[in-house]
Amino acid sequence: MDCRRRFGLLFWGGLLISLFPYISCLFNPVDNYLIDCGSSGNVSVGNRVFMADNLASNLLSTPEIISANTSSVPASSSNDSSLFETARIFTGTSKFTFPIKKTGRHWIRLYFYPFVFSSFNMSAANFSVSTQNFVLLRDLVIVKDPIVKEFSVDVKSDTLEVIFAPVNGSIAYVNAIEVVSVPDILIVDEATLLEPSGKFQGLTTLAYETVARVNVGGPKVAPDKDPLTRNWVSDGSFLVNKNSATSFSNIPAVKYSPEGAAPEIAPNVVYGTLMEMNSKDDPNSNFNVTWKFKVDPEFQYLVRFHFCDIVSKSLHQLYFNVYVDSWLVVRDLDLSVRLSNALGTPYYMDSVTGLIKNDILLVSIGPANLANVYPNAILNGLEIMKMSNSVGSLSGEDSVISFPGSTSSNKHVGVIIGVVIGAFVAAILVGVLFVLCRRKRKGMHHAPTKSWISISTAGGMSHTMGSKYSNGTITSAASNYGYRIPFATVQEATNNFDESWVIGIGGFGKVYKGVLNDGTKIAAKRGNPRSQQGLAEFQTEIEMLSQFRHRHLVSLIGYCDERNEMILIYEYMEQGTLKSHLYGSDFPSLSWKERLEVCIGAARGLHYLHTGYAKPVIHRDVKSANILLDENLMAKVADFGLSKTGPDLDQTHVSTAVKGSFGYLDPEYFRRQQLTEKSDVYSFGVVLFEVLCARPVIDPTLPREMVNLAEWAMKWQKKGQLDQIIDSTLVGKIRATSLRKFGETAEKCLADYGVDRPSMGDVLWNLEYALQLQEAIIEVDPEDNSTNMIGELSPQINNFSDIETGASATRFDVPGVDDLSGVSMSRVFSQLVKSEGR
Structure with missing residues (x-):
């Protein structure tokens, strides 16, 4: 290559790089439909022109054309008020069909303002909106004031249908519509998953609704000032404690770089303004700056943070922590490290929440817990986007709206045909299987009956036992361990099965305490010949417990x-069952800390069962009577007679007859007879409420609404008043933050569907967290004369009345839980973040 050519390439390449921000700002959407509905002429809004929909009538399919107009749009500072002066009203299911030139992500913005036109009162309208693949809005009712709903969907076909469907004989309407292409870089496929901690993949396939788009520390940004015509609002109305932060602006300092965020991600007016901790006069400041947002529960949210360090004078000066609710998003964030030692470079970070259970989402920034670092934290911008759920809905569990002749209709027809054919084939298979099973049973009836069961032992000899329960041969893993104990030894150890030595009675039989010749204390569970829980459970118990060894399994x-x-x-458990310490016995009541430690121990045992072997082992009978306590109150899970090996990796469940204890039984397992580890999680959730309330899970003597503990406790939990029903011995002894975390954990365990419940590992993490919240000590000002420990932690983040005074949650940096050995996890929480002043 000659010198002139090389120089030319270098020159133009350098020029392109230097002009990178400006070129990026010139994003030109391939698809750009701006429709002013009901208007008789085009309308200009800023530098954009909205076409009257009567000039685009080929896009609209509706049973009746009704245009409406008004002159009473409320005064607004925005320049789009003219779009709300007209509307298109739909008396039946109607749709706009937009030809798509370039597949990929698109904005869908819908403008609504309810006004009265002729006999139509739009404030009483009730309707739903969907595309071919996603439900955008369901049962929408707008009483007053103009609003704009913004969605982001991935369009994979050559058309996009936006379908409006009135509900229950009502009407639907829309004032204006935008369908605009979005650059591919706006949504990347992966983000940080906050619960359970890890990575979330598949973001590009989902639909989103914009909940909030905030220019933190700066003014409102109008669509014509944003490269993707977005509207950014100021953060003032979301900031919890306005005295906790100060604004800062230095827009010229913003320097876009290929390593950081592009202007399409956010404009320089966002990255050039920020809020920082109000800590300049106090180098010992230790509080969070928090913003509060209204959200819809039962959804996950994509939270995008925008950062640009325009306050530091040199590298590695600024370190801070970022939180969403009680989740720690990132600890000790140093923006200069993330951006190859650069200041003033825009940077963004995506995180995905767990399933949100209440209607408030908090975002916080706070100082790093590092020595020789001045306490400060910054935030330039924030976006919160609701994510479509597993059925493609942004508004509940509904499927998409069908429109006659639409592609979605055709898809539904295909699905229906597929279901019918599948059902027909399934019926044939069931018939064949029925015939085979009948033949097999006939063959079994002719086989000789065996009344003695052979258990092979390590030496190859066989020992037999008579049984009325079953036919067959036990091939137990216990046969390789010399577990067999002579009857005479057991008889001697239990004082000839002295009835005064009975320590429990279950479905299998009585349990006797005893002592072997070497001084080992035992619990001997003797099968009752009349019991329905015979050989199968005896065999299962031996197989399971001979394979597993864990400090939290009996x-x-x-x-x-x-x-x-x-x-x-079994080994003897000195302190009996967890149930006996809660009610119905003379055992002493447990403190809240002891109860948490017992729950944590049981959770560790169940977590090991679910994850510590090639296949998960499902206990199937988790209850307080099957959680035993040793002399040190260490919890151990017992009674594996109903346990079952879980599904293979390529399966989602095990189909099996329903077994378990009434009151603890997973309703989904009961309905579908499909067993998963999440059935244990449900039962454990019932145990958690049993531990908190110290009452039976089913008590027919109580009023109807109180009979079922799980249902009763969930009602109080959802009202945020769980403290009203706790065990009277615990009143005033549980910190609010610990109780709140405990209640949220139990609530998640009791989700209706197994897929929505946490794993036992996640339950364990949350219980450890609740314990740490209970035990955490807040540092007291040394000048304070009080010698009393502060009795209450800073309120957890959903205690919003307290947050208004500047308080925020105590938060922790907790690594992933992988504690199969049962080793104490206290060191995991050694980096407890100071909560003073938060």
Whole structure:
């Protein structure tokens, strides 16, 4: 290559790089439909022109053309008020069909303002809006004031249908519509997942509704000042404590770079303004700056943070933490490191929340807990976007609206045909299987009956036991361990099964305490010949406990199968069952800390069952009576007679007959007879409320609304008044933050559908967190004369009345939970963030 050519390439390449921000700002959408509905002529809004929809009538399919207009639009500072003066009213399902030149992400912006026109009162309108693939709005009713709903959808076909459907004989309407192409870089596929912690992939396939788009510390940004015609609002109305932060502006300092965010992500007026901690006069400042947003519960949210360090004078001066609700998004964030040692470079960060359970979402920034670092934190911009759920809806569980002759209709027809054919094939298969099963049963009836069951042992010899329960052969893993104990030994250890030594009675039989010759204390569970829980559970218990060893699982010492007996011998648990410490016995009541530690121990045991083997093991009978306590109140999960090996990796569940204990049983498992680890999670959620309330899970003597503990407690939890029903011995002894976290954890466990419940690992994490909230000590000002420890943590983030005074949640940086050995996790929380002043 000659010198002149090389120089030319270098020159133009350098020029392109230097002009990068300006070139990016010139994004020209391939699809750009701006429709003013009901208007008789085009309308200019800023530098954009909205076409009258009567000039685009080929886009609209509706059973009746009704145009409406008004002159009473409320005064507004925005320049789009003219778009609300007219509307298109729909008396039946109607749709706009937009030809798409370039597939990919598109804005859909819908303008609504309810006014009265002729006999139509739009403030009483009730309707839904969807595309072919996503439900955007369901049962929408707008009483007053103009609003704009903004959505972002991934369009994969050559047309985009926006369908309006009146509900229950009402009407639908819209004042204006935008369908505009979005650059591919706006939504990337991966983000940080906050609950459970990890990575979230698949963002590009989802639909989003904009909940908030905030220029933090700066003024409102109109669409004509944004490269993607977005509207940015000021953060003043969202800031919880206005005295906690100060604004700063230095727009010329913003320097876009290929390593950072492009102007399409956010304009320089966003990155050039910010809010920072009001800590300049106090180098010991230790509080969070918090913003509060209204959201719809039962959805996940994509939270996008915009940062640009325009306050630091040199590199590595600014370190801070970022939070969403109680989740720590990032600790000790140093923007200069993330951007190759540069200041003034825009940077954005995406995170995905867990399923939000209430209608408030908090975003906070706070100082890093590092030595020799001045406390400060910044935020330049923030976007919160509701994510479509598993059925493609942004407004509940509805499917998309069908429009006659539309592609979505055709898809539904295809689905219906597929279902019918599938059902027909399934019916044939069921018939074949029925015939095969009948033949098999006939063959079994002719087989010789065996009344003795053989248990092979390590030495190859066999020992037999008579049984009325079943036919067959036990092939137990216990046979390789010498677990078999002679009947005479068990008889001697239990004082010939002395009835005064009975420590429990269950479905399998009585449990006797005993002592072996070597001084080992035991609990011997002796099978009842009349019990319906016979050989199968005896075999399962041996198989399970001979394979697993964990400090939070009760250890199997041995078994006895002589003289027609089925006896299981366990380690003796001095303090009995968890249930006996809650109600119905003379055992002493447990403190809140002890109850949390017991729940944590049981959760560890169940977590090990679910994850510590090649296939998960599902307990199937999790209840307080099956959680035993040793002399140190260490919890151990017991009674594996109903346990079942979980599904293979390529399966989602195990189909099996429903077994378990009434009151603890997973309703989804009961309905579908499909067992997963989440069935244990549900039962454990019931145990959590049992621990908190110290009452039976089913109590027919109580008023109807109180009979079922899970239903009763969930009502109080959802009202945010769980403290009204706690065990009377705990009143005034539980910190509000600990109780709130505990209640949220139990609520998540009791989700109607297993897919919405957390794993036992996540439950364990949250219980450890609740314990730390209970035990955390807030540092007291040394000049304070009080010698009393502060009795209450800073309120958790959804205690908003307290937040208004500047308080915020205590938060922790917790690594992923992988504690199969049961080792204490206290060190995980050693980096407890100071909550003083938050």
